[in-house]
Amino acid sequence: MLARTAENLFWLSRYMERADYVARLLQVTGQMNAVRVDSDRNSEWESAIVAAGGSDSYYARHTEADEPSVIQFLAFDADNPSSIVNCIEIARRNARAVRTALTADMWEAVNTTWQELSTYRNTPMTEDLLSEFLEWVKSRVGLFHGVCSNAMLRRDGFHFVRVGQYLERADNTARLLDVKYHVRLPSVSDVGGVIDYYQWLAILRVVGARRAYRVMFKGPVEPAHVAELLIMRGEFPRSLAFCYNQITQHLDLIEDQDPQRAAEAKRQAHAIYTNLRYGQIDDVINNGLHEYLTDLIVRTEALGSQISEGHLF
Known part of the structure; x- marks a missing residue:
């Protein structure tokens, strides 16, 4: 196998897995923040930034980790290479570069995810829509790994x-x-x-x-x-x-x-x-x-x- 093909497959999988992790992290951070009874309500969002490995880039542009800023940074920020949006974008670019090395179902799983992403990017994000979006990310990543496991040589x-x-x-x-x-x-x-x-x-x-x-x-x-x-x-x-x-x-x-x-x-x-x-x-x-x-x-x-x-x- 060509090294370039191997590299694209390697990073395609990594970025899909990363998107799933960030979605799960945001889900649970919101749940944890809701049950806190003390005054330090931003501490859960601070820990989410650290757990996502984005502290340096986040605090270069923000002074504190409040809920709207962290959600925007981890889910939709085009300048954060590990945001969910960027993970899906990069994964799709890698998949496109090695289209012939993927099964039809694998390509469809990645490409459809990328196409449907615009629906969430261009819609004002309410609490209910955010919850739907994070569940959608998890299900799409699960579909990708499933079709990979079931159909790839x-x-x-x-x-x-x-x-x-x-x-x-x-x-x-x-x-x-x-x-x-x-x-x-x-x-x-x-x-x-x-x-x-x-x-x-x-x-x-x-x-x-x-x-x-x-x-x-x-x-x-x-x-x-x-x-x-x-x-x-x-x-x-x-x-x-x-x-x-x-x-x-x-x-x-x-x-x-x-x-x-x-x-x-x-x-x-x-x-x-x-x-x-x-x-x-x-x-x-x-x-x-x-x-x-x-x-x-x-x-x-x-x-x-x-x-x-x-x-x-």
Whole structure:
């Protein structure tokens, strides 16, 4: 496969996955903001900006993180490369560049999403319409990944799509958990209280894990169990362990034109997965969950760069 084709497939999948994550983040942030009873009502919107990785660009143009500004920035801002609108725009450009490498259903899923996007961009955004828009984004991304899974040949193109999807998902999950556990850690008086409980519940909502948590852990929501579910439980498809299991599998299945160049990306991916698979959550928390997640985010970014160096250029 041509490196340019592989690169477009890789980023097509990453940007579709990112659009889904930002939509989920905005949904839950709105829900969390509605249940806050203290005066710091903007704190949820601040955490959304941090969890989306857009703090620098946002605060370069805004002085505070209020609800209308954050929604505009994360959903519709043309100058924010990770806004939902831009994610769909960029994904469509990548799909168009490799039209012949996609199935008809995959192209239709991306192109129809791009076409329907104008309906929301050109309509005044009410609360009800915003809720409809975010649900629409989630359903369209789900459709894309579904038709990819059901119709695409299990060859290099499919493997690059899946590597991109799960690398993006791993990065998003790690950032989300780190924001709650460190950046937006509640005051001592909040720990174990109502606000703390609903913040951990919000994380489960973002990744669609409320039912999975109830099945795997009986009783109330506990931080250590949430961390374990999202980091080390390979049964859950948005956990870091599951994502890296998929990354290693698909990297191993790619036919390397230059095995020596590609070997380093595989080595890094397998090293991270081994740590996730055989690690213990108690050790992670005792040694510092923030430090662990920060290291993982850095290593995930480095892996993305190494995949580009070994396969895409």
